[in-house]
Amino acid sequence: xxxxxxxxxxxxxxxxxxxxxxxxxxxxxxxxxxxxxxxxxxxxxxxxxxxxxxxxxxxxxxxxxxxxxxxxxxxxxxxxxxxxxxxxxxxxxxxxxxxxxxxxxxxxxxxxxxxxxxxxxxxxxxxxxxxxxxxxxxxxxxxxxxxxxxxxxxxxxxxxxxxxxxxxxxxxxxxxxxxxxxxxxxxxxxxxxxxxxxxxxxxxxxxxxxxxxxxxxxxxxxxxxxxxxx
Amino acid sequence: xxxxxxxxxxxxxxxxxxxxxxxxxxxxxxxxxxxxxxxxxxxxxxxxxxxxxxxxxxxxxxxxxxxxxxxxxxxxxxxxxxxxxxxxxxxxxxxxxxxxxxxxxxxxxxxxxxxxxxxxxxxxxxxxxxxxxxxxxxxxxxxxxxxxxxxxxxxxxxxxxxxxxxxxxxxxxxxxxxxxxxxxxxxxxxxxxxxxxxxxxxxxxxxxxxxxxxxxxxxxxxxxxxxxxxxxxxxxxxxxxxxxxxxxxxxxxxxxxxxxxxxxxxxxxxxxxxxxxxxxxxxxxxxxxxxxxxxxxxxxxxxxxxxxxxxxxxxxxxxxxxxxxxxxxxxxxxxxxxxxxxxxxxxxxxxxxxxxxxxxxxxxxxxxxxxxxxxxxxxxxxxxxxxxxxxxxxxxxxxxxxxxxxxxxxxxxxxxxxxxxxxxxxxxxxxxxxxxxxxxxxxxxxxxxxxxxxxxxxxxxxxxxxxxxxxxxxxxxxxxxxxxxxxxxxxx
Numbered sequence: 001x002x003x004x005x006x007x008x009x010x011x012x013x014x015x016x017x018x019x020x021x022x023x024x025x026x027x028x029x030x031x032x033x034x035x036x037x038x039x040x041x042x043x044x045x046x047x048x049x050x051x052x053x054x055x056x057x058x059x060x061x062x063x064x065x066x067x068x069x070x071x072x073x074x075x076x077x078x079x080x081x082x083x084x085x086x087x088x089x090x091x092x093x094x095x096x097x098x099x100x101x102x103x104x105x106x107x108x109x110x111x112x113x114x115x116x117x118x119x120x121x122x123x124x125x126x127x128x129x130x131x132x133x134x135x136x137x138x139x140x141x142x143x144x145x146x147x148x149x150x151x152x153x154x155x156x157x158x159x160x161x162x163x164x165x166x167x168x169x170x171x172x173x174x175x176x177x178x179x180x181x182x183x184x185x186x187x188x189x190x191x192x193x194x195x196x197x198x199x200x201x202x203x204x205x206x207x208x209x210x211x212x213x214x215x216x217x218x219x220x221x222x223x224x225x226x227x228x229x230x
Numbered sequence: 231x232x233x234x235x236x237x238x239x240x241x242x243x244x245x246x247x248x249x250x251x252x253x254x255x256x257x258x259x260x261x262x263x264x265x266x267x268x269x270x271x272x273x274x275x276x277x278x279x280x281x282x283x284x285x286x287x288x289x290x291x292x293x294x295x296x297x298x299x300x301x302x303x304x305x306x307x308x309x310x311x312x313x314x315x316x317x318x319x320x321x322x323x324x325x326x327x328x329x330x331x332x333x334x335x336x337x338x339x340x341x342x343x344x345x346x347x348x349x350x351x352x353x354x355x356x357x358x359x360x361x362x363x364x365x366x367x368x369x370x371x372x373x374x375x376x377x378x379x380x381x382x383x384x385x386x387x388x389x390x391x392x393x394x395x396x397x398x399x400x401x402x403x404x405x406x407x408x409x410x411x412x413x414x415x416x417x418x419x420x421x422x423x424x425x426x427x428x429x430x431x432x433x434x435x436x437x438x439x440x441x442x443x444x445x446x447x448x449x450x451x452x453x454x455x456x457x458x459x460x461x462x463x464x465x466x467x468x469x470x471x472x473x474x475x476x477x478x479x480x481x482x483x484x485x486x487x488x489x490x491x492x493x494x495x496x497x498x499x500x501x502x503x504x505x506x507x508x509x510x511x512x513x514x515x516x517x518x519x520x521x522x523x524x525x526x527x528x529x530x531x532x533x534x535x536x537x538x539x540x541x542x543x544x545x546x547x548x549x550x551x552x553x554x555x556x557x558x559x560x561x562x563x564x565x566x567x568x569x570x571x572x573x574x575x576x577x578x579x580x581x582x583x584x585x586x587x588x589x590x591x592x593x594x595x596x597x598x599x600x601x602x603x604x605x606x607x608x609x610x611x612x613x614x615x616x617x618x619x620x621x622x623x624x625x626x627x628x629x630x631x632x633x634x635x636x637x638x639x640x641x642x643x644x645x646x647x648x649x650x651x652x653x654x655x656x657x658x659x660x661x662x663x664x665x666x667x668x669x670x671x672x673x674x675x676x677x678x679x680x681x682x683x684x685x686x687x688x689x690x691x692x693x694x695x696x697x698x699x700x701x702x703x704x705x706x707x708x709x710x711x712x713x714x715x716x717x718x719x720x721x722x
Contacts, residue, residue: 105327105328105329105332122326125326125327125328126326128328129325129326129327129328129369132370133322137567140562140564140567141567141568143526143531143551143560143562144560144562144567144568145570146531146551146552146555147529147531147551147555147558147559147560147562148555148568148570148580148581148584148628149552149555149556149581149584149585150552150570150584151552151584166570166571169569169570170566170567170568170569170570173566173569173614174564174566174567177323177566178323180286181318181319181320181323181324182323182324182326183282183286184277184280184282184286184316184318184324185318185323185324185325185326186326187282187285187286187307187308187311188280188282188307188311188314188315188316188337188385189311189326189336189337189340189384189385189388190308190311190312190337190340190341190388191326191336191337191340192340193308193340193341194340194341194342196342197339197340197342198338198339198342198343198344198345198348199339199345200331200332200335200338200339200345200348200349200352201331201332201335
């Protein structure tokens, strides 16, 4: 994802941005995914188009292509439009590609085995574990508030703050309780006893990983080459 | 193995000692059950034996704790952890990873054991708890009982000499509870280790003939074998009313062919029933069978996918939750999830204030309830400063305060000792006698037998039993649901 993002920001031509977008979209079927898994595709495309159109309308440099009354569509405007819309879509689809293809738990274990201190790795894993629990608890607290007659349709900022406090306090208290239990559980199993630890799970580099990395590196090198040449 | 002399502990900011003058000697291989009312210090004692109490909690300690010759108050926690394993109440809260294999490996990886040894120990530990088939599973997909088995395996894998279980079944349904106790018995037979079980449900452990230690207010009040006096005696049943009051206003609850749930397989499928004024209904069944979903549907928190739910003549699809809540009180499972105000008084009057119903009569009622629940002189305290049992009473007061016609209660008795549980149930019983209706999700067959006039049992998203309590138990017996029967009906 990082490589792709860098690539899309350094490529020198707007048409290359579109080419990269094409590659990214092609990566979806290659990874066994389909674009339908990206939520809000329509909203994203509309936003991208809007961004593009704004650039086209308001960038006034460069040769005039079409003149409609006070509005002039310029070559630079079109370029800027394609750049912005293309980059936006690239980043969004790349992020989705990352989220849909990477198991964050495996990523954490892989990073730890690559040298990330294990304390940071387990911070990520704990977060992954607790987020769905807090989401569920948030739903319960909200239900409990409704059951006690709390009404959320308020416009007064003071009242809103008090509602927010009433909502977050139970979650905070529950989180603190969990931290106590977790601390006992981790120390009781010798977490932190040694500066390093062993790992049962070996995260393998697959042929796909190698191919993707080489391809992206080639693209980056080609771009860098072009940039230097010009 | 364990030697405790004159142990005392007072948590910072607390006026009372959580432990006082505790003397206890436990020999290698002993099986000890520690029991006592909630707040008596039994969990604090477990934390002391594991050494956590002296490091993770601020407070004032006296006396001596020795485990396997180590002075627990002085030596590093990791050294104590090599000898003592502690399984906590809530399996969810003690997990450090996302999958069964990673979880059981966690402690071994931290000890830098080689991969092959880790693999060997994982398969051994999972086999001991009877969970070998779960090895590849993500933890989030397991049932409560399976989670606790994995938590036990994760501790067992390090091969401790002392294993402490701190109320290991308080979050589990009777089926899972029976399984976990079976696992504990199996561990006893497989490995000669010292086992301490902190538990309210002593009757489950009596067949193992343990040494019994009873605690009260931080001290040990009994230490010896189990005698007849410790066996639970069935109390007389006294449900408030055998015949529901049918009025021209129609039933309090009418559910017709109800389907509820987000996924392709609804949590409730085709539930139909009517509940009338003056009924005290106990809803039982394994976790995940749809009990909580049923209660949530009655308050309109979940809307039907199919069928209809009418509460006090109102279709839940056409009325907002906060309006229906004026007549329908809901006590949720976890006391901490339902405390919103800054003082006990504010909390007790929170709902009436929201409903615009905090008049002088209500205020007087709340005051009387607080006094009765022993919270009369704590009205200015923050609700989170109360003990677990006190919070529970406050939860119930804040619902009783506005006199809803229907009270829904979801597993209110988890972690409550018999005395506090009886107190809460008495309050509900009185409300039913006054013409209210109570629907209570509950795991304890004795409580159902003693208080409920009707028993509804959920299994596989449907109601499989719906009958007056005694008849309901007969039907459960016929269905082979032995663990849900009160002790006088069990065969063993």
